[in-house]
Amino acid sequence: xxxxxxMMKQAQEMQSKMAQMQEELQKSEHxxxxxxxxxxxxxxxxxxxxxxxIDPSIFNSDDTDMVQDLIVxxxxxxxRKVDAFNKSEMSKLTxxxxxxxxxxxxx
Numbered sequence: 001x002x003x004x005x006x007m008m009k010q011a012q013e014m015q016s017k018m019a020q021m022q023e024e025l026q027k028s029e030h031x032x033x034x035x036x037x038x039x040x041x042x043x044x045x046x047x048x049x050x051x052x053x054i055d056p057s058i059f060n061s062d063d064t065d066m067v068q069d070l071i072v073x074x075x076x077x078x079x080r081k082v083d084a085f086n087k088s089e090m091s092k093l094t095x096x097x098x099x100x101x102x103x104x105x106x107x
Contacts, residue, residue, distance in 0.1 A: 024089065038057070041078055
């Protein structure tokens with residue numbers, strides 16, 4: 001029974017740490033850019049867009065495909081940064097143990 005109590009305490013500690021990590025992810029901000037800074041956007045650790053800036057000079061052409069591509073590239077840049085940050089934070093929580101592919105806690 002002593003081991004069961006210890007396991008329950010560890011589970012509660014892990015749950016508390018997980019809640020804290022989710023809060024930190026929500027607060028974190030990651031900048032993605034493209035086109036040499038013509039487009040920049042900010043995502044939080046839960047992939048929610050917080051800001052989008054587009055240099056007005058890219059609207060001087062009729063090339064809407066280019067504008068769309070720059071937005072997508074900036075998003076993908078920020079997403080890579082969020083993924084790396086989330087993986088780093090999860091590694092801290094799990095003591096460096098990598099989770100199996102597709103198991104993306106806390107989401």
